[in-house]
Amino acid sequence: MIDQDAVSGEQLRDGLEPDVYPVHEGRWQRLKHTDAWRSMFRHPQLDTPRGRALQGFSNVFLHVYPVKVPRRVLRLRYSWRLGFIATVLFWILVVTGVYLMFFYTPSVTSAYGDMQQLRTGIGFGQLVRNVHRWSAHLMVLVVVLHLVRVFFAGAYKKPREFNWVVGIALLAITLGFSFTGYLLPWDQLSYWAVTVGTNLVSYVPVFGGVLTDLLIGGPQIGQSTLQRFYALHVAVLPLALALMLMVHIWRVRKDGFAVRRGSDTGTVGSFAEGATEFSVDGATTDGAIVGGVAADHLESAGEPVSVMPAATAMALAKGDRVRLLGVVDRESVTAEERQTDDTVFAWPHLITRHVVVALGTIATVLALGVAFAAPLRDIANPNLTPEPAKAPWYFVGLQELLSRFDPLIAGIFVPAGVLTVLALLPYFDKNPATESKYRKVAISIFATILLVAVVLTVIGALFRGPGWKFVPPWQHSYLEM
Ligand code: HEM
Numbered sequence: 001m002i003d004q005d006a007v008s009g010e011q012l013r014d015g016l017e018p019d020v021y022p023v024h025e026g027r028w029q030r031l032k033h034t035d036a037w038r039s040m041f042r043h044p045q046l047d048t049p050r051g052r053a054l055q056g057f058s059n060v061f062l063h064v065y066p067v068k069v070p071r072r073v074l075r076l077r078y079s080w081r082l083g084f085i086a087t088v089l090f091w092i093l094v095v096t097g098v099y100l101m102f103f104y105t106p107s108v109t110s111a112y113g114d115m116q117q118l119r120t121g122i123g124f125g126q127l128v129r130n131v132h133r134w135s136a137h138l139m140v141l142v143v144v145l146h147l148v149r150v151f152f153a154g155a156y157k158k159p160r161e162f163n164w165v166v167g168i169a170l171l172a173i174t175l176g177f178s179f180t181g182y183l184l185p186w187d188q189l190s191y192w193a194v195t196v197g198t199n200l201v202s203y204v205p206v207f208g209g210v211l212t213d214l215l216i217g218g219p220q221i222g223q224s225t226l227q228r229f230y231a232l233h234v235a236v237l238p239l240a241l242a243l244m245l246m247v248h249i250w251r252v253r254k255d256g257f258a259v260r261r262g263s264d265t266g267t268v269g270s271f272a273e274g275a276t277e278f279s280v281d282g283a284t285t286d287g288a289i290v291g292g293v294a295a296d297h298l299e300s301a302g303e304p305v306s307v308m309p310a311a312t313a314m315a316l317a318k319g320d321r322v323r324l325l326g327v328v329d330r331e332s333v334t335a336e337e338r339q340t341d342d343t344v345f346a347w348p349h350l351i352t353r354h355v356v357v358a359l360g361t362i363a364t365v366l367a368l369g370v371a372f373a374a375p376l377r378d379i380a381n382p383n384l385t386p387e388p389a390k391a392p393w394y395f396v397g398l399q400e401l402l403s404r405f406d407p408l409i410a411g412i413f414v415p416a417g418v419l420t421v422l423a424l425l426p427y428f429d430k431n432p433a434t435e436s437k438y439r440k441v442a443i444s445i446f447a448t449i450l451l452v453a454v455v456l457t458v459i460g461a462l463f464r465g466p467g468w469k470f471v472p473p474w475q476h477s478y479l480e481m
Pocket residue numbers: 079081082083084086087090143144146147150155156160163164165166167168170171174245248249252256257258259
C-alpha cells in the first residue's frame with residue numbers, strides 16, 4: 001500500500017496516480033507503477049474512500065455499479081441475485097454458443113451430423129453443448145423467477161415502470177432465444193417441438209398466415225426455417241438482448257435500488273440511493289404533527305400542515321394503531337433533515353458477492369452438463385410424428401390450454417392478454433405501497449395467474465402422453481427437455 005503521507009494534495013486533487021511508491025513493496029507494486037500499467041489504469045491505487053470512488057468512475061466495468069450501494073442490497077433476500085444470475089447465464093450462453101458455432105452449419109443435410117460429431121469427435125463438444133442447453137433452460141426459469149421477485153417486492157412501481165416494460169421485452173427475447181435454438185439440432189425432438197410452437201402463430205387472426213410464412217419461410221419447416229432460426233439465434237436476438245440489457249441495467253443504476261425500508265422504521269415504500277430520511281415521525285391532524293415529515297410539505301406555511309407517509313395514512317384509515325411521538329403546535333415544528341448514510345462501497349462489498357454468485361452459477365451449469373447429456377433423438381423426419389409431440393416446456397402450458405379451449409382463445413387471446421396486462425401493469429397499478437398487506441388485490445390476481453400457468457405447465461410437461469392422454473409420470477415420463 002502506498003504511504004499516503006507521501007502523496008501530495010495536488011496529486012490527490014487531480015486524481016492522478018501519485019508518483020511515489022515504496023521501493024520495498026515487491027514486483028506487483030512495481031508493475032502497477034510502470035508506464036504500461038498506468039496507461040490502462042489511471043486512477044489512484046489509494047485504499048481510501050476517494051481512491052475507491054475514482055476507481056469506480058474510471059473503470060468501464062466497475063462503472064456499471066454505483067460507487068456506493070445501500071447496505072440492504074448486500075442481503076441475499078433483497079433480490080436473490082436473480083437478475084445478476086440471468087446476466088451471468090447470458091454470458092455463459094454467448095461463450096459456449098460461439099464454441100458451438102465453430103462446428104455447426106445450419107443446413108438440413110449437415111446440422112444433425114454436426115451434432116453427432118460434437119458428441120464424439122470434438123474436444124469438449126458434448127460438454128459445451130450440454131452446458132449451453134442447461135444454461136438456456138435455466139435462464140428461462142431464472143428470468144421468470146426474477147420477474148416474480150420484482151413483482152412481489154413491488155419494485156416495478158414508480159420510478160421503475162419503464163424498466164419493468166424493458167424487462168418484459170427481455171423475457172420475450174429470452175423465450176425467442178430458447179425457441180430458435182431448439183430447432184438447430186435438427187432431430188425429431190426439435191423438429192416437432194418447433195412445429196407445435198409455430199402452429200400457434202397460425203391462429204393469429206388476419207395475419208396468422210403471413211406471420212407463419214415469415215417465420216418458417218415455406219409450407220413446412222425446412223431449410224429456410226433452419227436458416228432463419230439460426231440467423232435469429234446467433235445475430236438478431238443476441239444483439240437485441242445485449243441492447244435491452246444495457247438499457248435495463250442502466251435504468252437499475254439510474255432509478256436507484258428498490259430497497260424497502262422495512263418494518264424496522266414502520267414505513268412502506270422504497271427509496272432510491274441517496275434518499276433523505278427525516279427525524280420527525282408520525283401522522284398529523286389539523287395543525288398537529290404526528291408523522292414522518294417532508295421538508296417541502298412543511299414549506300406550505302399558512303396552511304394546516306397535513307403530511308403523513310402513505311403507510312401511516314393507510315394504517316390510520318384501516319384503524320390500525322400508529323406510533324404517536326407527539327402532538328405539537330404547527331409553529332413549533334422544525335424538520336431536522338438527517339442524511340442516512342447506510343451505504344457501503346460496491347467494491348468490494350457487492351462485487352465480491354457477485355463474483356461468488358457468478359462462480360456458483362458456472363459451477364451449477366458445469367455440474368448439470370457433466371451429469372445430464374443434452375438429448376439427441378433420431379434425425380428430423382417430417383413424415384413421422386412422435387407421440388406425444390410436445391412444445392418446449394415453457395410453451396407446454398399453452399399447449400395444454402389449447403387442448404382444452406378454442407385455439408383462438410387459448411393460443412392467442414389468453415397469452416396476448418396476459419402479456420399486455422403484464423407489460424402495462426405498472427401503469428394500471430397506481431397503489432404506491434410495496435408491502436404485500438397493502439396490495440392484496442394485485443397480489444391475488446398475479447398469484448392466481450402464476451398458479452394457473454405453473455399448474456398447466458406441470459400437467460403438460462409431466463402428465464401428458466400419447467394422444468395427449470393423461471399419463472402420470474410414475475407410470476411413464478414423457479418429459480422432454
Ligand atoms: C434477460 C433477462 C433479464 C436480465 C438479465 C435482468 C437483469 C437484471 C439485473 C442485473 C437487475 C439488478 C439486480 C436485481 O434485481 O437482481 C435487474 C433489476 C430489475 N429487473 Fe431485470 N432482468 C431481466 C428480465 C427482467 C424481467 C422479465 C423483468 C420484469 C418484467 C425485469 C424487471 C426488473 C426491474 C423492475 C428491476 C429493478 C428492481 C430493483 O431495483 O429492485 N427484469 N434486472
